[in-house]
Amino acid sequence: MKDIKKTLFATDFSDISATAQEHAVFLRDHLDCELEVVHVFDPDTFNMPTPYYFMPGVETWLDEHIATMKEKGDTALKDLIEKIAPCTGTFLEGKTGESICKHALETDCDMIVMGTHGHTGFNRLIMGSVAEYVVRHAHCSVLTIKPKQGDS
Template sequence: MEDIRKILFATDFSAISAKAQDYALFLRDKLGCELEIVHVFDPDTFNMPTPYYFMPGVETWLDDHITTMKKKGREALDEISATTGDCPTTFLEGKTGSALCEFANEHKFDMIVMGTHGHTGFNRLILGSVAEYVVRHAHCSVLTIKPNET
């Protein structure tokens, strides 16, 4: 365990991310290591089918909406940082899984802590799984936190 000096906590601001945050804070406190919080904004999630691009004003609306979402994401990161003892935060843009793995590798993190929504079957096939991608491609250990079973 002494090899874990830097932990990256990845959040999407969901309830399961809040649970994963508790694990990240626990590990930080027990191991006395650094903790950084990251959120990845994926602008591709706002892609619209082509016909909508021909509607008057849709480009302006979409740009405004994306700008607002980025601002809210940065504000949410600041709020989390304030509740965790002012941990450093990073706001990234791109494909979530690959952006997380690249950032963790570039900054030499020893562990990534993140929640997973536990998609299975058809949903996982169609939607993909960020957590699965990160587990498969990260250079370091990954702790994934599952939602409580209902």
């Protein structure tokens, strides 16, 4: 069995990510491995159908909104890193599943820990597909964490 020397914990700051975080910290503490926390900001989630771009001010509003969301994600990541130290953290931008897999490969991670899905409704569907993508494409083992009973 291969030693786990570096674990990558992917978070979207949802309740299920908090549960996955517990597992990632447990692995770090019990296997004495490095822990890296990543959050991926996917600007494509803010794409609007073409007709909306013809409304005056929409492009400016959208650019400002995206910048604000990126800032919030970066701040949340820094706060989490401080909370669960010792660990490192990386804020990524791009397609979520692809970014997680690429970063795990580039940083030679031995395991990825993540929730099976994030928020509810449409976002839940998207996050579930991210976990599926990572399981199918990651170069290393992936530990997916299901919600606790009663969590959405």
